[in-house]
Amino acid sequence: MPGVPTEEPPMQSTSPEVRRILRLFRPYRGRLAVVALFVGLSSLVSLASPFMLREVLDVALPQGRTGLLSALVIGMVAVAIATSAFGVLQTYISTGVGQRVMHDLRTAVYGHLQRMPLSFFTRTRTGEVQSRIANDIGGMQSTVTSTATSLVSNFTSVIATFIAMAVLEWRLTLVSLLMLPFFVWISRRVGKERKRITGQRQRQMAAMSAIVEESLSVSGILLGRTMGRSRALTDDFAAESRDLVDLEIRSSMAGRWRQSTIGIVMSAMPAIIYWAAGLTAAGGRPLISIGTLVAFTTLQASLFRPMVMLLQTGVEVQSSLALFSRIFEYLDLRPDIEEPAKPTPIQNVRGEVRFEHVGFSYDGSPALQDLDLVVPAGTSLAVVGETGSGKTTLGYLVPRLYDATTGRITIDGVDVRELSFEDLSNAVGVVSQETYLFHASVADNLRFAKPDATDEDLHSAARAAQIHDHIMSLPDGYDTMVGERGYRFSGGEKQRLAIARTILRNPPILVLDEATSALDTQTEQAVQEAIDRLAEGRTTITIAHRLSTVRDADQIIVLDHGRVAERGTHGELLAHDGHYAALTARDGTPVPVA
Template structure:
């Protein structure tokens, strides 16, 4: 609900010039369409099972046309000649055919459903996995509700199509082919008459399909808006914002409008083409009646071309043919309207990965990384921005030292930190770790070597222990306690009734900002990375707690490279190097005392910080 009333604005920090978080990116891959060939490729891994399904369908279609011939034999031979033996065999054959068809249908349904569910699983995992590699920039431009809608609503709506559509098409085509062949064997004239309505049905079906496709696209987009509205308005943050701003009535009205539009689109989708289908259904009822008339004319002629049994059997085949044609056209309409769903999912699958791992990328061993970080001639521009955020940055961080990045809001501090963790790639220039360009390293090794604690203190809705082990699944209970002692949070956890098994609540709302930051810090400590990036890591701590943590952070930073981004200049007093940024450029650099003595931009920041 990024465009809804009262809920605008992002909650993240750092950097300027980027597209507004919450803005939806509906055009991810222009020109990428969901055609039937691409949809059919989803079935490729299951060729063997589908071949068995096809064989079962063919057998079912073949047995389906046997009964009318048995009926003809009964009418033309068994009854007129009073042949009880022939009658018994024909009746037994009809029972056997029905039984065999039912068994084949059950087996075929089980196999096809299994394939359909496997394809849905593949599609969900492929979409989720691709989105995991999309990089931070994608998610600052795309609503969370939109992503959820495409994974759950769109793929969920495709389930019926993928699960049954291919087998329905093959089954209908096979049944139609067998029926037409059997009808032609009985009488070609009646067969041509029976198929006279097919071109009209195809034309009407195409029109209805195109209309439903447009409606389906609008339905899914509206469903995405509704999902975003729920996700944003009914989260803890959304409830706090809506209540404190007095906008609950407006939010409810906005939701009402979206829900009403979705309901109206549902009605339009259901009723689209009803008149056309009613016309065709009427024709399908009229044609069998007219077939009796034409058959009677042929039967009453001077030289009868057909028998009574043939006419009865033909009508039986005809009564099975039209539902199959109708079913095939209905499936075709369903596929046509579902192309909008496939297109929306394929847009995500086709979206270019901005942070891609090179083939043969180097995996660094964190135990052997010294921690030398270099930025050389780095320029960076956020997607959609017309101006660079960073302009030719040259920063050197020696192994085992502490470098602080400071500056006013929008100076590029957080953006620089993002580049060091390869959450973005520079537009020009390079960022290196121990002389290796980050773009030449595996993403996993970068994550193992560069520990990040950001302003966004995201905690899972799980226990404290599970949140900590997200960073190190193999960590023992003793490891958790050690990390939490360093982060000055163990005593508080120990005072809780359930200790480390305490559930933190959605986004950690059972804890204060300072407690969440210390938990996030402990989570990074567990990974023991050679490079530590602290982005306002102590911003939510009170002065006393911050002072208590300073010694722990100093011990943690010992022997490793630490890069801190801070507004509180008191936290970086002992940094080996302070880099002052202004509008994406390096303005000053030096130690705390050196910069104070120069009386420049840093001295002004320090004076302002001291006066607060």
């Protein structure tokens, strides 16, 4: 289905990915230019040390020139201080840039997912989403924060050092560079291997996050313990964790033997240079002075260190491409429901709702077909029918949780697809069967609907929802923490908190999606009284499971396989003796005696 990623997405080509990663740094190119400046200065200043060392060995020490020796030593110390200062400054700036890029990426992914359709979240495990935001973006940290600086610093050092080596002794420089193609080949091989393993590792981490999210929630703990599956869940988690351990070891060891070859060659290069310098001797006298030889091997170490770091950065970049691919996969998902570029403003909403030839399909299977319906402002509509008849789908179309496949839905004559998301959410409130409360205080949960609500606003809404007295009886009152998903409250109490939250938002149109179907009779009565208070003066669409709650609706429609089978008032539909009468008899709703 569009909008839902596959388990194993195909990797994009490297070049477009790299260009896309570089675009993430574009807003910070000024700061990166400063970093490049510090890097360049640091590289140039550090090159002075080998030349000063040559003067120390070839001139100052043999000739006993203490003044020159002191000046050279002071110069070498000054170079070390300057290099360290430049390094601290460039690290501070580059780390700040990297962290801001990660912030931008996290925010972009979170904001993009907020726009995804419900179908995406019904088909994607919550732990998978969390893993991409936390683990994948977190895994990029070292690459994002240090890669730009490392590339510029090491590349500049390599070029500058190569020039200095060539100036000192061009023949030995050629010997030093013979192994460069071999180093590059090894690093590319290692990078490809780590990229593949990194993708597998991140998918494994996502699977573990999903297990933790599902099994260590309140619902998961209750289910696991009551089903006697706690040990089995622990065993499943242990198995996933062992697989992750194996992948972590493989990732850490990938190419280690091949890369160790680079270390061996680097360690052997000074000896090779000494041997090559000896071969250039003429008449028993070396053509290269001791000072030049020592300075050259010092530069050689300075050359190979950034060269190897460049190769390692290349390996890290290739590995991180697997992480970027997973993040870009989410960012490339197209939301099914888009806000209009130029929304139609709507003010003083009366609340008339019209369905004009509305149809809707899930994956090509029709849920609603050719629905024509008018709900006048301030009236109530009840929607009843068998399970799967399309009742909830109808309710979800009004606030645009889904978009109609055919036809249109209007509020006061304006197509809901032409309204801004803010105007639509202000116009339509939803109270569903499954109430969601955040792990926060009662007051914070209520203010989610209206952040600027005063304490008196909260109390007034809670009184209307008949939950104020219960809240005040708690030790901490409105500061009471509700617990994960509101588990400190009963079903009826959570439902009344949800109603209070909706009262605070004060929408002119209300959609009630089987808001009392999961409650016992006594609790249902209390919640229904709160709902009746909420519905006063509003356009109300009630998705009903228990028909006893809709007898007083201004109009009732019966859905059958996505079509309106019957419509009318409670009395009219009973007299018709059709679908509604059959549903009423099955539901046990008392029928008034004429």
